[in-house]
Amino acid sequence: xxxxxxxxxxxxxxxxxxxxxxxxxxxxxxxxxxxxxxxxxxxxxxxxxxxxx
Amino acid sequence: xxxxxxxxxxxxxxxxxxxxxxxxxxxxxxxxxxxxxxxxxxxxxxxxxxxxxxxxxxxxxxxxxxxxxxxxxxxxxxxxxxxxxxxxxxxxxxxxxxxxxxxxxxxxxxxxxxxxxxxxxxxxxxxxxxxxxxxxxxxxxxxxxxxxxxxxxxxxxxxxxxxxxxxxxxxxxxxxxxxxxxxxxxxxxxxxxxxxxxxxxxxxxxxxxxxxxxxxxxxxxxxxxxxxxxxxxxxxxxxxxx
Numbered sequence: 001x002x003x004x005x006x007x008x009x010x011x012x013x014x015x016x017x018x019x020x021x022x023x024x025x026x027x028x029x030x031x032x033x034x035x036x037x038x039x040x041x042x043x044x045x046x047x048x049x050x051x052x053x
Numbered sequence: 054x055x056x057x058x059x060x061x062x063x064x065x066x067x068x069x070x071x072x073x074x075x076x077x078x079x080x081x082x083x084x085x086x087x088x089x090x091x092x093x094x095x096x097x098x099x100x101x102x103x104x105x106x107x108x109x110x111x112x113x114x115x116x117x118x119x120x121x122x123x124x125x126x127x128x129x130x131x132x133x134x135x136x137x138x139x140x141x142x143x144x145x146x147x148x149x150x151x152x153x154x155x156x157x158x159x160x161x162x163x164x165x166x167x168x169x170x171x172x173x174x175x176x177x178x179x180x181x182x183x184x185x186x187x188x189x190x191x192x193x194x195x196x197x198x199x200x201x202x203x204x205x206x207x208x209x210x211x212x213x214x215x216x217x218x219x220x221x222x223x224x225x226x227x228x229x230x231x232x233x234x235x236x237x238x239x240x241x242x243x244x245x246x247x248x249x250x251x252x253x254x255x256x257x258x259x260x261x262x263x264x265x266x267x268x269x270x271x272x273x274x275x276x277x278x279x280x281x282x283x284x285x286x287x288x289x290x291x292x293x294x295x
Contacts, residue, residue, distance in 0.1 A: 003230075003256045003291035005239060005281075006223035008265065009249035012173055012216035013185040016203060020191070028188035031200045034208045042207055043176060046216035 009048060016051035027052040066096070075125075091177075097125035097146065112136060120145050120169060128159065135189065136161035141169040141210070149174065149182040156183040162190045163197065164205045166212055174215035181217045220244050226253070226293035227278050236272075236282045237291070243279055247271060251281065256292035264288060 015021075016028035028051060034040045056063040062079065077094040079087040098105040105111070105126065112118045117138040120126045124143035139145070139161050147157065164171070164186075174180030190203035200206035220243070227238040230253075237253065245251065247268050255262035264287055272280040 001256060002225035002227075002240070002293040002295075004223055004225055004254040005237065006252050006254075007219055007221075007243070007245050007249060008252055010216045010219070011183045012180050012214055013183075014205065014214065015185065015187050017187055017189045024191055026190075026192050026203065029201060029204045031204050031206045032212070033199060033206075040207055040209050040211065042212040044212075044214050045176065046179065046218055046222075047173075047214045048216075 008050075010046055012047040014047060014049050014052070018051050021051035029053070095125050097127045097144075099127050099129045101129050122169070128157070131155075131157055133159045133161070138163040138165065141166040141171050144170040144172065146171075147173045147180065147184060149178075149180045149184075151182075153182050156185070159184070159186045161188060162194065163202065164188070165197065165200070166205075166207045166210045168209040170211040170213075171207075172211075172213045175213050176215055179215040179217045226291060229293045230287055230291045232288060232290055233286045235284065235286050236280050237287075238278055238280045240278065242276050245271065245279075245281070253287070253291050255289070257289070262289040262291075264291075 014028065014030065016026070021027045030049070030052070032040065032042050054062060054064050075093045075095045077089045077092055079089060081087060100111060103109075103111075112134055114134045115137055116134070117136065117140070119140045120143040122142045125146060126144065127146045127148055129148065136159075141164070145166075147159070149155075150157070173184060173186070186205070188203045188205065192202075194202040196202055197204065197206065200208070205212075221241065224243060225240045227240045230237045245268060247270055250265060250267050252263060252265045266281075266283040266285060266287070268281050269284050270282040272282060
């Protein structure tokens with residue numbers, strides 16, 4: 001067994017306000033939803049999500 | 054057409070009723086149509102251009118705005134004001150800067166893509182300078198039905214967010230690190246840089262032993278076994294042995 005080491009930083013960052021997200025336990029959300037199959041397209045790659053959820 | 058060379062064409066358009074779709078069609082008289090490869094033409098407005106805002110002021114702190122259907126808005130300033138709500142029914146496009154260290158910021162309480170398009174890089178052309186999109190708000194702010202608050206919501210339409218490819222995004226440790234360690238050795242070459250953050254997973258039964266640190270230096274004297282060096286010592290042992 002070997003400990004996994006992951007890179008967290010990316011150039012493109014989506015985040016909640018770092019000043020209060022942790023304190024309030026209330027982060028940003030990315031909410032992808034619409035009615036019907038194939039009703040929207042979201043493609044994300046190599047981005048950083050922080051202070052979310 | 055105002056100017057043309059073997060590599061570029063500069064044109065001026067008049068005011069347009071409505072906006073054409075993204076396309077590019079070049080014809081040379083007497084020769085026919087030109088192959089345009091992957092190039093396209095987009096009729097877009099720049100945030101920094103006062104005409105975009107009807108000769109009025111661009112949005113300021115606390116204001117909201119709509120990117121109307123048919124409008125392609127390019128966000129070309131460095132820092133947005135602290136926006137309230139952003140409704141995207143047209144296209145909101147963030148273009149990377151030539152300087153890879155350029156850092157754009159965009160701050161809002163709600164971003165809602167409704168039948169429009171928001172683009173922060175594409176799969177083919179990732180956003181290769183820096184950008185931080187920050188959402189603000191608390192649980193007490195008004196909820197958008199279904200989507201809530203402090204949200205980037207997408208209802209119909211398209212969202213693309215792509216950063217430059219990183220290799221690898223994760224790997225494993227070469228050797229066990231003891232509590233108090235200020236460096237760890239990795240099993241393979243990485244493109245990671247000083248100043249970036251990484252996480253080391255727990256190797257005990259307690260998942261809270263996962264730790265996060267900022268790389269202060271990388272020793273690549275053996276590039277296939279790089280050593281990440283950091284300032285704050287690790288609190289826990291992380292096991293690495295076959």
